[in-house]
Amino acid sequence: MADQFTEVDRLTETLRESLETAVNRQEDIGRQDVLTRIESVIQTIVIGVSKGEAPVLRVMNRSRWENIRFQKSVGLVLNNVSLVALRCDCPSSATKFALFLKVLSVIYKLVQSDSYATKRDLYYNDLQLFGSQKTLDFIVDDISCLLKVPRRSLHVLATSKGFLSGDLCYLEEDGAKVDCSSSSTAVPVSSNVNGIRNIVSSAKFILIVEKDATFQRLLDDDFCTRLSPCIIITGKGVPDVNSRLMVRKLWDALHIPVFALVDADPYGIEIMYIYKYGSLSMAFEAHSLTVPSVLWLGLLPSDIQRYRVPEETFIPLSQADEKKINSLRNRNYITCHPEWEKEIETMQRLKQKAEIQSLASIAPHFLTRVYLPNKLRYGGWI
The missing domain is CATH 1.10.10.10 (Winged helix-like DNA-binding domain superfamily/Winged helix DNA-binding domain)
Structure with missing residues (x-):
């Protein structure tokens, strides 16, 4: 099983080397x-x-x-x-x-x-x-x-709306032990992420999942243990601050790759950017909320054609979608990632978007048994 994820292992080593000298600039204030x-x-x-x-x-x-x-x-x-x-x-x-x-x-x-x-x-x-x-x-x-x-x-x-599951145990500030390893149920993200300590995990990566429905599918298919030890987390759409804090906390503690699984639409892309680079309204707290190393695992607009997703599952871009795409392309962080920009251009050219659930039209378990394993095995992220 370990040989299946050589690309993830290589990425992990690179991250650990670069993070050993990193300094968390966001200090707690007395x-x-x-x-x-x-x-x-x-x-x-x-x-x-x-x-x-x-x-x-x-x-x-x-x-x-x-x-x-x-x-x-x-x-x-x-x-x-x-x-x-x-x-x-x-x-x-x-x-x-x-x-x-x-x-x-x-x-x-x-x-x-x-x-x-x-x-x-x-x-x-x-x-x-x-x-x-x-x-x-x-x-x-x-x-x-x-x-x-x-x-x-x-x-x-803030009351949390996010959930997580996988190879992870930790202590809450009050000493309560939290075990996220149950394959059938998820654990709510703590309302006091800063108080979490004694994080223990052998996960090979963290997977951010945009939607709760997709998160539940991964749970139902026992994704976190059947494929490879990992941690999955969802903010149920646009993430709340605690979900973002949790992803950052895990990234700081474990030094493992963080991937994003979002819909191939402009709003999914923006949600991914919030985890990666933060948001307009919370820019003043960026140092504790962002994970700049987040990688786009899927669903890529180019995957729609590559995996021959049935056309009847496509959704035409609306005027609001086109407006959001133009807004994204005007932001200076897009130009730092030519491959991401190319994917956005592909979406705009196709004038179509697709949800992660569209992969189920190929086969019921295509997402967890074909799509994600292949992506992780061969480095299919950008």
Whole structure:
């Protein structure tokens, strides 16, 4: 069985050699440091009020590509960020100003008491005040960005939506042992990935799976043990922060290849890029969220023709798809990967997209017994 994966083994050795000298630049921030930074923000407001000035908070604008710089070894990082002024005397920002201070005060109490809460907890403590979970989530991220600390240092946790399975055991922060090796069930990604320790695994690679349906198919076919020891993880579409943190944590701990299995469509490609290089809104925390070595295992647009996927399973590109493709091709990280760019061009030329499930039209177990084994055996990734 080991001889079947010489290409994966070679890739593993290359990764380990390059990662031995790598330094994780994202440091945990001490509790006192976080408290000091919050106090500094409040002090600035108080001083302004004492001078008869209207209180103002200046937060980074995290929604503009102009504020982002691409760094190949890390991904999307903030660069020359423009600021947005939240004024208490301005009708358009007064509400957000008040919410910002409210959340900041809650975070201060959490850090001071060394206790934790989920974003969901904070939201349900005052539904009417926040109006929506999205509003609260955005403010928490803004505070993390303003204070220049990882979100985990704010003692505010996010509920995870991802799952993982495979050759993996670890301890949670509270000492609970987690065994992900059951072939029939998956383990939810921890809400406190940073607290995970004592990671033990003999996996040869990590496989990121875009969709839960495909993830379940791999579980049903006992993919993690029947083919080769590995770890599979899904963020169920666009990944949440904890799923991204988990992939990064495993990559740092195990130094093994990380592959992505996504649909051959522009949205699948973008999801893969989020794991690899990060996202616009979370660029301020790129150093702990991205895995720049992620490799595209499938489904490649060129695979549609190579494996003679039945045409009736193809889906024509919509106007939204074409718009997304053009958006992707305008991003500077695409040009760093000519092979990826070529695959995107192939999709655009064919004017067709295909889901991973389309491989089942060739044979029910084609994905797990032919497609993936051949890809891993012969180095069919880019």
